[in-house]
Amino acid sequence: MDTELPEKRRPFYTLLYFYVILAIILGILLGYFFPDVGEKMKPLGDGFIKLVKMIIAPVIFLTIVTGIAGMSDLKKIGRVAGKAMAYFLTFSTLALILGMAVANILQPGAGMNVDPATLDPSRVSSYVEGAQKATIVEFLLNIIPKTLFSAFADGNILQVLAVSILFGVSLGLVGERGKPIVDFFNALTAPVFKLVSILMRTAPIGAFGAMAFTIGKYGVASLGSLFFLIATFYITSLLFVLVILGLVCRYNGFTITGLLKYIKEELLLVLGTSSSEPVLPVIMQKMEAAGAKSSVVGLVVPTGYSFNLDGTNIYMSLAALFIAQAVGYDLSLGEQITLLLVAMISSKGAAGVTGAGFVTLAATLAVVPSIPIAGMALILGIDRFMSECRALTNVTGNAVAALVVARWEGELDQKKLDAVMGKHACKPLFHKLRKLPV
Numbered sequence: 001m002d003t004e005l006p007e008k009r010r011p012f013y014t015l016l017y018f019y020v021i022l023a024i025i026l027g028i029l030l031g032y033f034f035p036d037v038g039e040k041m042k043p044l045g046d047g048f049i050k051l052v053k054m055i056i057a058p059v060i061f062l063t064i065v066t067g068i069a070g071m072s073d074l075k076k077i078g079r080v081a082g083k084a085m086a087y088f089l090t091f092s093t094l095a096l097i098l099g100m101a102v103a104n105i106l107q108p109g110a111g112m113n114v115d116p117a118t119l120d121p122s123r124v125s126s127y128v129e130g131a132q133k134a135t136i137v138e139f140l141l142n143i144i145p146k147t148l149f150s151a152f153a154d155g156n157i158l159q160v161l162a163v164s165i166l167f168g169v170s171l172g173l174v175g176e177r178g179k180p181i182v183d184f185f186n187a188l189t190a191p192v193f194k195l196v197s198i199l200m201r202t203a204p205i206g207a208f209g210a211m212a213f214t215i216g217k218y219g220v221a222s223l224g225s226l227f228f229l230i231a232t233f234y235i236t237s238l239l240f241v242l243v244i245l246g247l248v249c250r251y252n253g254f255t256i257t258g259l260l261k262y263i264k265e266e267l268l269l270v271l272g273t274s275s276s277e278p279v280l281p282v283i284m285q286k287m288e289a290a291g292a293k294s295s296v297v298g299l300v301v302p303t304g305y306s307f308n309l310d311g312t313n314i315y316m317s318l319a320a321l322f323i324a325q326a327v328g329y330d331l332s333l334g335e336q337i338t339l340l341l342v343a344m345i346s347s348k349g350a351a352g353v354t355g356a357g358f359v360t361l362a363a364t365l366a367v368v369p370s371i372p373i374a375g376m377a378l379i380l381g382i383d384r385f386m387s388e389c390r391a392l393t394n395v396t397g398n399a400v401a402a403l404v405v406a407r408w409e410g411e412l413d414q415k416k417l418d419a420v421m422g423k424h425a426c427k428p429l430f431h432k433l434r435k436l437p438v
Contacts, residue, residue: 017268019203020207022204023204024208027214030208030216031212031214035219038212042213048203051202052199052200052277052280055196056280057151057160059284060298061164062185064164064295065167065185066182067168067296068295077165080299080409084304085303087308091308091401092310093340095310096317098317099318100336102232103318103321104321109229109323114378116327116374143159151163157305157306207269207272210273214274214385226382233314236314237393241256245397245400249403252403259399259421263286263395266279284298291416295411300405301398304398304402305398308398308401309394312394319376319379320343320364323379324371324375329370
């Protein structure tokens with residue numbers, strides 16, 4: 001493929017997202033018409049995800065270390081981290097509240113009249129065990145790696161983040177003596193990101209395998225009985241992205257539609273693989289290309305993958321109320337507020353756990369004994385289809401967070417942002433608000 005031509009002038013058949021779309025369609029067709037064959041395509045999707053995950057740790061390390069080492073004011077690290085956490089807490093909470101509000105209005109589980117005694121708790125036992133292990137204390141202790149290098153061997157994003165920040169600060173504090181190392185890391189960044197672009201060329205294969213497996217194993221028919229819940233979740237997530245995040249984007253000098261168009265290839269890949277991890281390196285690269293400083297991107301995006309899970313939060317509040325409605329239990333306002341508060345904590349404690357969406361749901365339901373945890377079996381069959389929406393919303397939320405925190409920190413190049421957004425660029429709204437008389 002010719003990579004020299006600008007994207008808008010290149011024929012569509014040379015663009016990566018065209019092949020990802022084609023692969024998703026072919027995967028759906030194979031899984032639908034030949035489900036047995038579709039199930040066997042799972043290694044293609046798993047293999048692609050493993051390929052990209054192997055490069056995530058070096059990308060995070062190099063981005064953060066070079067960014068922090070280049071800072072003249074190391075206090076900025078704490079300031080950026082503080083602003084990022086304030087953003088994450090605010091919008092994660094809004095996502096939980098939105099999911100709860102929609103569930104109360106639309107009542108997706110009302111009228112199902114499920115007898116809790118007929119539910120099979122063994123189907124969700126592994127998730128309940130995961131929830132019991134995912135305490136907030138263990139989560140915080142798990143951020144500390146066993147050794148300096150074990151974080152890279154295990155591929156734990158938060159551990160890599162911790163090591164990278166500490167090493168970057170140390171490198172910045174030694175001054176000129178650390179300059180050769182900084183120069184080496186800066187030079188190493190180019191081939192590492194080139195490797196990312198090479199690996200991303202296999203994305204259509206991964207998307208094909210993952211989609212063929214999903215449709216082949218779970219089948220389109222499994223969507224029918226719980227279609228209203230799935231539709232409610234997707235519409236709620238879309239509402240969160242277009243309205244809530246859209247207002248945030250407009251306030252900070254760009255539009256949500258422009259951002260979605262800019263990261264469309266990554267979103268399609270997330271849709272195909274039902275995972276947000278494969279696009280982490282590319283999202284970081286694209287946010288830098290959009291004008292956000294690498295020091296901000298390196299801190300905000302990887303941290304957001306554990307602390308800014310907007311899609312997961314919408315899912316948890318919506319699913320919890322759905323199960324309560326399905327078994328005929330009417331949650332009081334106090335119980336709903338309790339669920340919301342616990343969900344805020346459990347969503348952080350289970351970060352990085354396989355099947356985190358289901359694990360955090362189990363931990364959240366445990367605080368309201370009247371809702372049977374076995375009720376999770378009602379949505380177990382469609383969780384794979386809902387995980388795609390969770391991942392899409394999470395990735396979008398973290399892309400917005402990187403640009404917004406960079407704007408707050410004065411580390412966003414407006415010219416670069418305008419260039420990548422094109423006709424979707426706009427002046428930051430807060431500049432206009434400052435001119436209004438008090």
